[in-house]
Amino acid sequence: MGVPWRAVLWRAVGGLIVLWAAATATFFAIRAVPGDPAQAVLGGPGSQAGPEALAQVRAEYGFDQPLWMQYLRTLGRLASGELGTSYSLHRPVAAVIGEQLGGTLLLAVLALLVAWVLALAWLLATTRTRGPWNTLGSGVELVAAALPEFWLAAVLIVVFSSTLHWLPGLSDNTAGGLALPVLALAIPLAGFLAQTMRGSMMDSLTAPYSLSARARGERSTGLRLRHSIRHAAAPGIALSGWAFGYLIGGSVVIETIFARPGLGRTLYNAVTIRDVPLVTGIVLVSAAAYVLVTVLAEIVGGLVDPRPGRAAA
């Protein structure tokens, strides 16, 4: 059996705890920072709404109740699957998320795929048991992994949009419109992935089965493709759950810079004006997606590399 069911089950149970913790942390964090959520309802910070309007909002939304009661009410609402109504947009949070989720998922999934392709291609090209290639490859990976997305995004816009006019700087869901934001997210991630996998790739190239395959007359590229990647991929797959979380987080910056609709940009705006239900909803959906991808990575990892014991990674 390749699928580590026990581990998958534990991930799922842990996932529920993660969701509860995310909702709790978000609720108290956004109420702890300065700023009055009643103003989000009244048109944003600095509202000069009259006393009647403010009193009406405080009563309507329960802001006059003790914080722990507001927390319990919020938790009860969330437990019944009700995400509530956005303070600022006056629309159901579920509807807002439903509208914005697709664009962010598309961006994150594409970035994850492109990061994998870049990382594998780079590893195939530069993993050598001899010569300076390995050192060079590893160095480039470190630099790529350290690039801040916002800086990379700015450079990509200057080069490919303002100067060369090859690609639009404003992102939409066409191939051209997705290219720059996907690259801005994928390049640092590819650096991480390749760096994580390089060690095990090297190990497998010098492992006894590789030597015997080479003795059978397999050429080096074929060897790397067939045997090494399979073994090398395991740490990369384990990392993909984390990577997905990283991509959702990165979407806040990337969607803002490329003027792309999506959850990240909505979250940024919601935090700015202290829209508690919207922030909580987006954090919960992101956490759920993160849990789901982690479980998936667990299953895929088990299938690709069925050696016992690695599931604990």
Added chain:
Amino acid sequence: MRVRSTALAAAALGTALLLAGCTSGGGSPSGASSTPVAGGTLRYASGDAEPTCLDPHVGGNYPQALVASQYLEPLVGRDASGAIIPWLATSWTTSPDGLSWDFTLKDGVTFHDGTPFDAAAVRANVLQILDPATKSSTGYLALAKVADVEVVDRLHARFHLSAPDAALLESLSQPWTAMESPAGMARGVDANCLQPYGTGPFEVSEWVHQDHITLTRYDGYASPPADAAHQGPAYLDSILWRFIPDAATRYAALQSGEVDIIDNAQPDTVAQAQQNPSAGIVALQAPRPGASNRIEFNGGQGPFTDQRVREAFIRAVDVDAGVKSLFFGTAPRSYSPLSSVEPDAYSAPDDFPYDPAAAAKLLDEAGWTPGPDGIRVKDGQRLVLRFPVSTNQSIPAEQSLFQQFQASAKQAGFDVQISLLDLSSWYAALAAHEYDLVSAPYTKVGPDVLRILYDTEGITPAPSGYFANLAQVSIPELDQLLSQASATLDPAQRAQLYQQAQKIILDQARILPLYDQQNNFLYRSDVHGVRALATVSTPTFLDAWVSKGS
């Protein structure tokens, strides 16, 4: 903090664009054709936040005003000289006691949904703004003295006031009190937020949240303001109103031709357009009315309760040099509490010299003596000044300017502690009185903004904790002048009262004026007929057209 990283990205990209700028652009020379061409779509990129509600009666902020100026129109307008001009109202008269105003309305005007514009509609609008359920903030304040509106007949509306209000026309010229279809408002606040019906040259036809609003030409348009360049519907078929929060992306999109016009253009890009007209990008500077951008000294607590300390700070910082270098000559210096577009602005250039020696002398006199680390001390207290700065309201150039002030004030012995805050935290810091200096822009048509900012009443916080009198000025003589001015209908007399009021504020060193509230647009040179309304400086595209083939 995400805010910081975006700003950094903007700075990085801005620099890179300076280098890239010379290779792009290259639009056609302007003046190639001067006959307006009908048709086409104008792509507008806004750096302001996306409104949460398209009805500016609800809440009432500048992002709403920007877009609402395309589909809503006010009763009156304002021309370039600052004079009130007819718009949806053709004429008006005041009763001798100033308590009732009669407006004659333009005939034959219809809202986008087919509802006729009449006196009953004016009444419905005013009542909606004053209704607490609408949750109006800006419009509610503007109409605070309106008790009711009487429908005299179809085209005559009479405003009944609870007290004389010389600022009524200025208040009614703002987008936050503009006219909407009563049938549209009757659908309820939430539905009206998504698609308000006005009388403007464009109507809201689609709103894709986080992305764009599509505005299409209103073919039944019949209500141009008195200063419009042409009668009848707009030339453009539609406006694609996009939200592009990042300044560098916005400018890159303009350069690459993905959009035709941007707002919130940064000073370096404005200077580039001005110095290099052949690049095909035109700058439109439209400073906002009301108050100037100024640093206010908190006179209610701490070191700035002493006028000598306020004067010392003014002399310790070199405003001119900082503004010139950081704003690339695009922001003329202000010496007034009011914007330069306000005809009643009183300017006192001699009150604000850069003079470190005088600053030191003033601080000595005030009993602040140099401490071991150069920061002055009095009664064991260090001369610490808390300076909360809003990253939403202060552009990167202004944040840099404040950092320069921090450095030069340190030479004089001030320890200025700047904290960069997001908008909610910034308002919370002000409400908690955790500031000694602050820069808080305030947009309002007319000099009555002085009463909001400097009347003793403005120290008492609104229920939300907000208070406008951040300098915490409480001077009986000033209060007297400001309330007298707001009840004085004679323009010359009113102007004189406001000038006296401004002189008191400047004489007592309550503020340090910097420049007008910046409002910069950049557009491609194939766009013609763009101008900003002289009310709150929002753009209007009634007369705009795009020349083809460039």
